[in-house]
Amino acid sequence: MVKKKIEDFLVTGNHRLNTEYFVLTLRSEHSLPAIFPGQFAELRVDHAGNPFLRRPISFFDVDREQHEIRLLIQEVGAGTQQLSMLDPGDTLNMIYPLGHPFTMVEGKDFLLAAGGVGIAPMLLLGRTLKQAGKRPVFLFGFRSEEQVFDLSAFEALGEVYITTEDGSMGKKGMITGHPILETGIFDGCYSCGPEPMMKAIAKIADGKDIFCEVSLENMMACGIGACLCCAQPTLHGMKMACVDGPVFNTKELLW
Amino acid sequence: MVDLQVNIGALSLKNPVTTASGCFGYGSEYSDFMDISRLGAVFTKAVTKENREGNPSPRMAETPSGMLNSVGLQNKGVEYFISHIYPSLHQYDTVFIANVSGSTLDEYVEVAERINDLEGIPAIELNISCPNVKKGGMVFGTNGESAAEVIRAVRKVYRKTLIVKLSPNVTSIPAFAKTAEDAGADAVSLINTILAMAIDAEKRKPVLATVTGGLSGPAVKPVALRMVWEAYHSVNIPVIGIGGIRSASDAIEFMLAGATAIQIGTANFVEPAVSVQVLEGIMAYLERHGFSSVRELIGNLEMPEGFERFRPKTF
Ligand SMILES: Cc1cc2nc3c(=O)[nH]c(=O)nc-3n(C[C@H](O)[C@H](O)[C@H](O)COP(=O)(O)OP(=O)(O)OC[C@H]3O[C@@H](n4cnc5c(N)ncnc54)[C@H](O)[C@@H]3O)c2cc1C
Ligand SMILES: Cc1cc2nc3c(=O)[nH]c(=O)nc-3n(C[C@H](O)[C@H](O)[C@H](O)COP(=O)(O)O)c2cc1C
Ligand code: FES
Numbered sequence: 115m116v117k118k119k120i121e122d123f124l125v126t127g128n129h130r131l132n133t134e135y136f137v138l139t140l141r142s143e144h145s146l147p148a149i150f151p152g153q154f155a156e157l158r159v160d161h162a163g164n165p166f167l168r169r170p171i172s173f174f175d176v177d178r179e180q181h182e183i184r185l186l187i188q189e190v191g192a193g194t195q196q197l198s199m200l201d202p203g204d205t206l207n208m209i210y211p212l213g214h215p216f217t218m219v220e221g222k223d224f225l226l227a228a229g230g231v232g233i234a235p236m237l238l239l240g241r242t243l244k245q246a247g248k249r250p251v252f253l254f255g256f257r258s259e260e261q262v263f264d265l266s267a268f269e270a271l272g273e274v275y276i277t278t279e280d281g282s283m284g285k286k287g288m289i290t291g292h293p294i295l296e297t298g299i300f301d302g303c304y305s306c307g308p309e310p311m312m313k314a315i316a317k318i319a320d321g322k323d324i325f326c327e328v329s330l331e332n333m334m335a336c337g338i339g340a341c342l343c344c345a346q347p348t349l350h351g352m353k354m355a356c357v358d359g360p361v362f363n364t365k366e367l368l369w
Numbered sequence: 370m371v372d373l374q375v376n377i378g379a380l381s382l383k384n385p386v387t388t389a390s391g392c393f394g395y396g397s398e399y400s401d402f403m404d405i406s407r408l409g410a411v412f413t414k415a416v417t418k419e420n421r422e423g424n425p426s427p428r429m430a431e432t433p434s435g436m437l438n439s440v441g442l443q444n445k446g447v448e449y450f451i452s453h454i455y456p457s458l459h460q461y462d463t464v465f466i467a468n469v470s471g472s473t474l475d476e477y478v479e480v481a482e483r484i485n486d487l488e489g490i491p492a493i494e495l496n497i498s499c500p501n502v503k504k505g506g507m508v509f510g511t512n513g514e515s516a517a518e519v520i521r522a523v524r525k526v527y528r529k530t531l532i533v534k535l536s537p538n539v540t541s542i543p544a545f546a547k548t549a550e551d552a553g554a555d556a557v558s559l560i561n562t563i564l565a566m567a568i569d570a571e572k573r574k575p576v577l578a579t580v581t582g583g584l585s586g587p588a589v590k591p592v593a594l595r596m597v598w599e600a601y602h603s604v605n606i607p608v609i610g611i612g613g614i615r616s617a618s619d620a621i622e623f624m625l626a627g628a629t630a631i632q633i634g635t636a637n638f639v640e641p642a643v644s645v646q647v648l649e650g651i652m653a654y655l656e657r658h659g660f661s662s663v664r665e666l667i668g669n670l671e672m673p674e675g676f677e678r679f680r681p682k683t684f
Contacts (some may be wrong), residue, residue, distance in 0.1 A: 117401050118401040119401070119486065120402055120641060120642065158639070164433070164434070165431060166431060166433075166434055166435060166438060166586060166587070166639065167431050167434065167638060167639060168638070168639060209402075209641065270606070278620045327553055332426060332427075332430070333426075333427050333428075333429045333430070334438060335429050335431075335438070335635075335638045336398075336637070336638040337638075338394065338398050338399075338641070339394060339398050340393060340394040340398040340399065340637065340638070341391070341429075341438070341440070341638055342391070342414070342423060342428070342440045342443050343428045343429035343440060344428075344429070345423060345425075345426050345428055345440075345443070346426065347422075347425075347426075348599075351422065352423060352443060
């Protein structure tokens with residue numbers, strides 16, 4: 115197992131995508147350890163202790179040559195708001211890399227279905243799949259056009275389909291109603307986003323009898339398996355989302 | 370070099386900095402970040418007679434300067450502890466103290482008896498103060514007679530150092546500390562978490578699946594400090610201070626209030642190497658103030674003039 119590190123990263127960029135999303139770019143002085151899609155970091159938001167706990171955030175992108183990582187973050191509360199105000203030159207303390215990543219399985223065609231900021235782990239995953247000679251297809255759901263940002267990094271890896279709840283862009287409705295789910299032929303799917311969405315995707319995958327993994331967002335305190343706060347009931351008993359997950363095969367979950 | 374050694378009953382700790390039950394796993398979770406062997410002791414997660422799945426999720430809610438948890442004694446039971454966890458503890462040069470929990474008096478006794486046989490575990494911490502289990506737990510810790518009964522029963526079968534962990538959810542700490550001492554405890558530790566609640570206004574729902582949970586972290590520190598101070602003046606056995614400690618200054622404050630050793634809990638989640646930083650900060654403080662032993666700090670509190678030496682009113 116890769117050793118977990120605690121490290122101060124240098125903020126080298128903070129790029130606003132829209133009113134809700136931003137991308138933080140962080141640089142390490144050292145070469146980065148192996149980081150796999152679906153893994154996350156625990157960010158120390160504020161040294162004054164408010165908010166008190168660290169915030170779990172997935173790896174959005176990794177640039178090994180530059181020793182840089184990127185995080186796609188949605189502003190939802192005090193912690194993510196403080197992160198959104200970081201400037202280049204600031205430091206950000208992280209515990210990383212954490213969690214059990216997405217698994218690579220047999221097959222060629224994979225659906226990567228995400229809602230909202232659940233998109234975050236899908237770039238690294240798409241790239242890893244592509245590098246392994248597989249074909250990722252992205253299906254992303256947003257609330258409306260304002261939430262949608264430049265998806266060219268994904269488009270470089272595979273087809274990208276979009277739904278918006280209000281129909282302002284792409285297909286109207288939820289991703290679970292998108293025709294690609296019926297017409298596409300996939301060997302498996304990966305999903306991250308609101309729980310009802312992941313459950314619906316899991317159900318469809320189950321119906322087609324294909325592999326399906328989801329990344330859960332259970333509330334976490336420690337992120338390293340010590341506090342037992344992020345418990346997830348599974349077929350094999352209580353698992354910890356921060357170490358046994360956040361990625362789980364949906365066949366394991368007692369949903 | 371300053372002398373850091375402290376005594377909890379017959380047990381000698383190489384320094385007073387320890388980690389709290391349920392907040393440090395069984396040590397190995399933190400070994401990537403710090404040298405576990407530098408700790409005075411590690412208090413393990415609760416050990417119960419049988420496997421326990423704990424409470425449903427969500428089990429955690431963040432609150433100002435702290436958090437609520439309702440983990441509920443999740444562990445794989447005493448047999449698993451003995452066969453799978455205990456053998457791995459020898460790799461660290463520190464003292465492991467098992468946190469013994471249960472729902473019935475018999476369960477406490479049975480677990481204590483099993484752990485008594487483990488050569489490498491020189492002490493137990495009897496958890497009669499968990500707010501997160503329906504039966505037992507805090508019921509024993511908030512009713513004087515039940516507390517005395519369970520401590521006496523465990524004392525009969527447990528021959529090593531017996532630490533009793535007190536609940537803050539009582540009206541009189543002095544009374545409970547005294548009860549523990551009279552029933553045969555070698556030391557008391559406090560505080561466990563404070564019974565609390567969080568509500569999501571948007572959803573009009575409690576945040577925790579169990580509705581209520583235990584508050585920990587810096588938010589509880591002033592309450593814990595007062596309670597440790599009261600306990601120190603009520604008994605003649607060592608007191609172990611717990612509650613919101615995240616800096617050397619916090620730890621020293623607890624020792625000045627009367628603690629012989631301290632436990633660090635929730636702060637580990639935020640800073641995984643915090644315990645080593647606290648230890649180093651204590652060493653620097655001792656040198657700066659010219660103390661030759663950390664034991665000189667215990668209860669070494671200068672009171673305002675005219676303040677009568679602590680006289681508990683309630684026992
Ligand atoms: C493994 C994992 C990976 C994640 N990856 C990302 C990511 O790449 N990008 C991103 O923007 N967000 C991600 N999240 C969610 C992110 O951690 C939360 O949005 C963040 O902690 C909220 O902090 P806050 O202080 O801004 O909001 P708070 O004020 O703490 O909370 C605002 C709202 O966010 C929700 N929330 C709070 N903490 C969490 C949490 N730990 N998990 C889920 N929801 C939470 C609460 O229900 C609350 O309603 C991830 C969560 C997990 C567990
Ligand atoms: C997630 C969590 C789990 C805990 N589990 C236990 C436990 O199993 N047994 C116990 O006696 N105390 C348990 N506690 C209480 C702590 O040991 C400690 O008494 C309390 O958190 C106050 O200290 P702190 O503010 O430093 O965390 C737990 C606390 C937390 C936050
Ligand atoms: S967040 Fe602490 S065990 Fe998962």
